Amino acid sequence: MIFRSLTSVKLGAALAATMTLTALPASATECIAPSNPGGGWDFTCRTIGRILSELELVDGNVQVTNMPGGVGAVTFAMVAAERADDADLIVATSTVGITQIAQGRYPAPLETMRYLAMLGADVGVIAVDNDSPIQTLAQLNEAMAADPTSLVTAGSSGAGGWDHIRLLMVAQEAGVEDLGAIRWVQFDGGTDAVTQMMGGQIDVVSTDLGEIAGFVESGDIRILAALSDEPIPAFPDVPTAVSQGVDVIGYNWRGLYTGGQVTDEQYAEWVSKLETLYNSPEWQEAATASGLVPIWRGGDTFEAFVREQAQVMEQISRDIGVIE
Amino acid sequence: MEILSLLGQGFVVAATPLNIGLLLMGCFIGTLLGALPGLGPVNGVAVLIPLTFAFGFDPTSSMILLCAVYFGCMYGGRISSILLNIPGDEPAIMTTLDGYPMAVQGQAANALAISGVASFVGATIAVLGLSLFAPVLARAAIHFGPADYFALYILAFATIGGIAGVDPRKTLLSALIGLLLATVGLDPISGVPRYTFDSFHLYDGIEPIVALVGLFAISEILMLLEMHLKDRPKAIPVGSWLPQWGAIWKTRAAMLRGSGVGFVAGVLPGAGASLGSFMAYVAEKQWSNKKGTFGKGDPRGVAAPEAGNNAASGGALIPMLSLGVPGSGTTAVLLAMLISLNVQPGPLLFERQPDLVWGLVASLYMANIALLILNLPMIGIFTRLMMTPTWALMPVVAAVTFVGVYGISNSVFDLEMMVAFGVIGYVLRKMDVSLVPLVLGLLLGGDMERNLRRAMSISDGDWSILIASPISIGLYILTAGFLVLSVWLAVRDHRQTQAERLTEG
Amino acid sequence: MSVRILGVAIFVIAALYTRQAGTYAVTFGDVLGPTVFPIIVGIPMMILSASLVVFPTGQVDWPAPQRMGRQAAALAVLVGYTMTLEPLGFPLATFALIALIGIILGGAPWKAVVLGAVMAPALWALFDQVLGLPLDFLGELFV
Numbered sequence: 001m002i003f004r005s006l007t008s009v010k011l012g013a014a015l016a017a018t019m020t021l022t023a024l025p026a027s028a029t030e031c032i033a034p035s036n037p038g039g040g041w042d043f044t045c046r047t048i049g050r051i052l053s054e055l056e057l058v059d060g061n062v063q064v065t066n067m068p069g070g071v072g073a074v075t076f077a078m079v080a081a082e083r084a085d086d087a088d089l090i091v092a093t094s095t096v097g098i099t100q101i102a103q104g105r106y107p108a109p110l111e112t113m114r115y116l117a118m119l120g121a122d123v124g125v126i127a128v129d130n131d132s133p134i135q136t137l138a139q140l141n142e143a144m145a146a147d148p149t150s151l152v153t154a155g156s157s158g159a160g161g162w163d164h165i166r167l168l169m170v171a172q173e174a175g176v177e178d179l180g181a182i183r184w185v186q187f188d189g190g191t192d193a194v195t196q197m198m199g200g201q202i203d204v205v206s207t208d209l210g211e212i213a214g215f216v217e218s219g220d221i222r223i224l225a226a227l228s229d230e231p232i233p234a235f236p237d238v239p240t241a242v243s244q245g246v247d248v249i250g251y252n253w254r255g256l257y258t259g260g261q262v263t264d265e266q267y268a269e270w271v272s273k274l275e276t277l278y279n280s281p282e283w284q285e286a287a288t289a290s291g292l293v294p295i296w297r298g299g300d301t302f303e304a305f306v307r308e309q310a311q312v313m314e315q316i317s318r319d320i321g322v323i324e
Numbered sequence: 325m326e327i328l329s330l331l332g333q334g335f336v337v338a339a340t341p342l343n344i345g346l347l348l349m350g351c352f353i354g355t356l357l358g359a360l361p362g363l364g365p366v367n368g369v370a371v372l373i374p375l376t377f378a379f380g381f382d383p384t385s386s387m388i389l390l391c392a393v394y395f396g397c398m399y400g401g402r403i404s405s406i407l408l409n410i411p412g413d414e415p416a417i418m419t420t421l422d423g424y425p426m427a428v429q430g431q432a433a434n435a436l437a438i439s440g441v442a443s444f445v446g447a448t449i450a451v452l453g454l455s456l457f458a459p460v461l462a463r464a465a466i467h468f469g470p471a472d473y474f475a476l477y478i479l480a481f482a483t484i485g486g487i488a489g490v491d492p493r494k495t496l497l498s499a500l501i502g503l504l505l506a507t508v509g510l511d512p513i514s515g516v517p518r519y520t521f522d523s524f525h526l527y528d529g530i531e532p533i534v535a536l537v538g539l540f541a542i543s544e545i546l547m548l549l550e551m552h553l554k555d556r557p558k559a560i561p562v563g564s565w566l567p568q569w570g571a572i573w574k575t576r577a578a579m580l581r582g583s584g585v586g587f588v589a590g591v592l593p594g595a596g597a598s599l600g601s602f603m604a605y606v607a608e609k610q611w612s613n614k615k616g617t618f619g620k621g622d623p624r625g626v627a628a629p630e631a632g633n634n635a636a637s638g639g640a641l642i643p644m645l646s647l648g649v650p651g652s653g654t655t656a657v658l659l660a661m662l663i664s665l666n667v668q669p670g671p672l673l674f675e676r677q678p679d680l681v682w683g684l685v686a687s688l689y690m691a692n693i694a695l696l697i698l699n700l701p702m703i704g705i706f707t708r709l710m711m712t713p714t715w716a717l718m719p720v721v722a723a724v725t726f727v728g729v730y731g732i733s734n735s736v737f738d739l740e741m742m743v744a745f746g747v748i749g750y751v752l753r754k755m756d757v758s759l760v761p762l763v764l765g766l767l768l769g770g771d772m773e774r775n776l777r778r779a780m781s782i783s784d785g786d787w788s789i790l791i792a793s794p795i796s797i798g799l800y801i802l803t804a805g806f807l808v809l810s811v812w813l814a815v816r817d818h819r820q821t822q823a824e825r826l827t828e829g
Numbered sequence: 830m831s832v833r834i835l836g837v838a839i840f841v842i843a844a845l846y847t848r849q850a851g852t853y854a855v856t857f858g859d860v861l862g863p864t865v866f867p868i869i870v871g872i873p874m875m876i877l878s879a880s881l882v883v884f885p886t887g888q889v890d891w892p893a894p895q896r897m898g899r900q901a902a903a904l905a906v907l908v909g910y911t912m913t914l915e916p917l918g919f920p921l922a923t924f925a926l927i928a929l930i931g932i933i934l935g936g937a938p939w940k941a942v943v944l945g946a947v948m949a950p951a952l953w954a955l956f957d958q959v960l961g962l963p964l965d966f967l968g969e970l971f972v
Binding site for chain 2: 831832835839842843846849850853854855856859860861862863865866867870871873874877878880881886887889891892896897899900903904907908910911912914915919923926927928930931932933934935936940941944945948949952956960961962963964
């Protein structure tokens, strides 16, 4: 009986909440996910927004706004033009966004924004179907070096995007010269690519581990290499590329930026709030649950890291031939 | 038998007072959102995500709430299609073709009842399919490669000439305009912005819902304004408040056929509910349009696409749950929701979290029954809506469509584009150009192009990949058969009318 | 005649569209590129619209000038709404929209005004309060 009245209280409260949810002390804090609902940036905003208000680091709720377009370019342009000094605004970004900037696909340069922190990273992996004749990264590299056109590779980014670049970095290390000859197919998500691989349409997938981990556990696909410094805690048996003599690291970190004209004090306040959030068990749990490795870089360290990564990315894109 | 016991367990999980309450609430909100033009399942589900977080519901309860909203939207979308000739959401466009003519003839109650029952039949068949064959179907669907998807879209567009309109050239042109609009925006494969005129607003392409409400709702206002004030119907006569059960029973075969076609479309990841309702309508028209009544208020033209639409939405849950591949925009949101609740859909979900899966399946059965019970008594209320004089009804409809669009994108640019689509829609309607193919082209064009390009990337530029698999060959044979049959039927009808004229003359 | 003009208009758009498609360069690692599909769409569009110019079907009766005036007024209100929504905020702009469109559609002015005065706040409450889609109550002018 107690249980029942508890649930009905909960339900009544839920009904009331639909009426009053927005009447709660409205918070001015807003997180823009520059994509549609679903996907990495949306996850970043919704999870961080939820935990920020749970930990009472902000007043009330964090309003999450989806502003898709141009792999983040639309939001970037809007913040630069209209909200450069709005300290209540944070925007989700990741390696994918920085890659776009480095390739000149955003309307303004990197320095337009102030980069707050990265809170976690997804690990890039190279995977094949479980029935594939290719058993190791060495065999894959051998096959690619012998005939770059022999394999069909795929991932969730377009040609020249981060998934594609990570694969080409591996191929370059393996001594493949004609990188453009490797066939690359874009899919809308890592899972789409993996299921197409299971259906026999493509041979190799390069993407983030988080989304496709279930297929590794079920034994449908096999990871040839994880592009991380250390073996992944969830899959300790999976060898890293580095341990196989292929010196490629390919994380997809998740982080946030804010407008370029936010004051130093406001910037520092955000960085310290995010550090508190990063150290909370709530974030550690949410991040691990969605396949992220929690990694902290904040403030000036992160600014420097982003700049360096953009330079590296530009150089790689140029070497590989993605940009001229 | 194992499935039965699992399902029984599911009912135990689902049938708690909290879950049943959430289920009813979700059904009601979903129907409302679906019925309001411009608001659809994607918004509904997105709106509810913060709520489930705020109350810390467990994943099963959250999923039940969201799926009830999802199914509710699919039921609700048809209401404004039938009553206002304005689709409530994308999959409901096919229902305007025969639903609105039925309403104009005073059969609104029947049309609503038929579509309600058809939704129930379609959704129930899909949930049955989900509970019996989900893993098998998911494993079969992965063999559908990019070239096969392209063949499927070719089939869809080849048959589009048959859906509506007097002149097939105009219908095809309409579809091509839709495909043209689908190429606007940043190309996801190469990253090149196409036809954006350097405006960042167009980088994300043209949102189908903006085009949909502009083309249908704004153009409807312009159509009404050109009628003589006194000619304009104050309200459409309503023949009867209550549906006639005999009329519903007569459409049973159409419902079953529509469900079958829709379910298959739903199981294929990426095709989704719009393609499901479209294919169901075209197939039904080809099958049973012997007297040329389709497009003029044939009840089967309401039953088939509604059954197809709901069967497809149910079917889309199969790749979503067992592979983690979203079959449509809405299932993409559900998927994100699951992941943020720490549930990873994929090959292991059925083994690892049977409570969640079977609780969800059980709640879908319950949601269907709840929706049917909720919807049938509402028919009387909805038909009364048609008594509202035009001057009062249309301004409010216009306001709702503006909010629907603005509430999602926060973009005034989208509102301006919506008005522009209204003018385009008006001009095209004046020229007897059906707007339905245009919206379908816009909805499906992006995937059609991407799958063509994926196939060509796989083959490294060899076009023969398009006819290299048995699936695609089968689809092309079906397309050819369809076209031959259409021509043959057209010739036969033409001869018959000629013969009749001769005997009369 | 109208159908012919429409045919010409679509033909011109399709031709420009197809020509523009040719300017999109094939980038690295993308076999078919962004060019081919628009051409596949553009060419049949040109053929079909040209055939409409040569063999038009259907009669179009355009409304009398006075009614076209009413349509223009309605469009002006709709465009005005898109421009005033953010400065005025949702309830005020929507009040004007509902009242004016109601009058243009032939409703008695006082009834249309009452309808707007009731429905605009009601819709705001429904969307902002119940459904949680944020809409500004007062616009930028009042901040």
